[in-house]
Amino acid sequence: MLLLGLNLGVYQSVLVDINDFFDLGGAYSGLLVAIFFLGALFVPVLAGELSDRIGKKFVLIISCIIFIAGIVIVTQATNIITCGIGVFFIGSGACTIEALLSAVITDENPGSSEKVMNFSQLFFCIGAVAGPMLSLAARTLGASWQIIMLIVAAIFIPALISLFFLDETRKLNAQKDKHEKAFSKTLVKDARFLLFFFSMFLYVGAESGIAFSIIGYFSDINHNILTGEMALSLFWFGMIIGRLCAGLLHKISNTLMIVCLSGSAAFSFLLQFSHQAIFSTALFLLLGLSFSAVWPLLMAFCTQTFSRFSGTAGGLMVTGGALGGMSLPMLMGVIAEMSEIRVSFLVSTFAMIVILALYLIGRRKQEKYTQTANISPGEFLYEKPPTDDAC
Numbered sequence: 001m002l003l004l005g006l007n008l009g010v011y012q013s014v015l016v017d018i019n020d021f022f023d024l025g026g027a028y029s030g031l032l033v034a035i036f037f038l039g040a041l042f043v044p045v046l047a048g049e050l051s052d053r054i055g056k057k058f059v060l061i062i063s064c065i066i067f068i069a070g071i072v073i074v075t076q077a078t079n080i081i082t083c084g085i086g087v088f089f090i091g092s093g094a095c096t097i098e099a100l101l102s103a104v105i106t107d108e109n110p111g112s113s114e115k116v117m118n119f120s121q122l123f124f125c126i127g128a129v130a131g132p133m134l135s136l137a138a139r140t141l142g143a144s145w146q147i148i149m150l151i152v153a154a155i156f157i158p159a160l161i162s163l164f165f166l167d168e169t170r171k172l173n174a175q176k177d178k179h180e181k182a183f184s185k186t187l188v189k190d191a192r193f194l195l196f197f198f199s200m201f202l203y204v205g206a207e208s209g210i211a212f213s214i215i216g217y218f219s220d221i222n223h224n225i226l227t228g229e230m231a232l233s234l235f236w237f238g239m240i241i242g243r244l245c246a247g248l249l250h251k252i253s254n255t256l257m258i259v260c261l262s263g264s265a266a267f268s269f270l271l272q273f274s275h276q277a278i279f280s281t282a283l284f285l286l287l288g289l290s291f292s293a294v295w296p297l298l299m300a301f302c303t304q305t306f307s308r309f310s311g312t313a314g315g316l317m318v319t320g321g322a323l324g325g326m327s328l329p330m331l332m333g334v335i336a337e338m339s340e341i342r343v344s345f346l347v348s349t350f351a352m353i354v355i356l357a358l359y360l361i362g363r364r365k366q367e368k369y370t371q372t373a374n375i376s377p378g379e380f381l382y383e384k385p386p387t388d389d390a391c
Contacts, residue, residue, distance in 0.1 A: 001120045101120070102303065203321070204322070213345070
């Protein structure tokens, strides 16, 4: 997870260099971002389905190879088409690795997956913060953007080798399930999974929209870009601290989820009324703290609830996040163009309120189910997989 975050930070920092290298105009400046997300839309679902049938270890190894190959293709590309293929490989490989490692966390830590999931995402944030620092240090030594990306690929090779020693203790259902219909089809028919999926769609969209708008927000209220960059750093620092605290407080994860969703809705709403740089910066720090635990807990709760299909569930959740990451920031941009950027932050407020409502509905259904079935809430998380008529 640390290296995946590092890759994201490096990719964001060299994106302008890649655009300049291939002489992409303003209309195509977001092309490589869209291609990256395209890899996250399709491949994780297929890889997750395959991992639940033949094992996550093998699919993880293949995903790492695809990821490293993608970096090599991009750095050696001489035209935008070849570069686009490489970016697609990078996006699909990285997002598949994140989805399957999250599923492995649930498989191997069924009693404390919320704790481990938050810690793993804590390291992802550390990597995302360290990525631009690595780029800056390499540039200082005279490295090109190609060399910087190849450094990431080289660092990832030991991680690839380590996967060969991964001990998959969870029993596979390959023989039993090989004649069953697609696991993803079973999941999307389950109303509880759709709550998780739509929540992830809204969350990633809100987080991406906020993160990509912070510098523009300070520019809009007549403050310099340096202030915006400082606020962006504090936003990610808040994410790191928040995930550390959420991991330590994993025994009250349900309460933490409600607090985080409520806080993120409130703080993004307060940005409408802030005209002071110090107050706005503090709000972005608090937003990072509030956003921090939502992704890990959504992923942990989902893969717990559908533990038999954890790989497929994780892949579908990443796909939902990718859809949100592509659509909600675009909506915020349209609103900012029509009005002002601070008004666009209401999209995040609305999204977090909807997620909170969905989460409370899901908890009520869970409590009703456990009372009817006369089982404990903990047992509900590891129940048998849904049937075709689960809705």
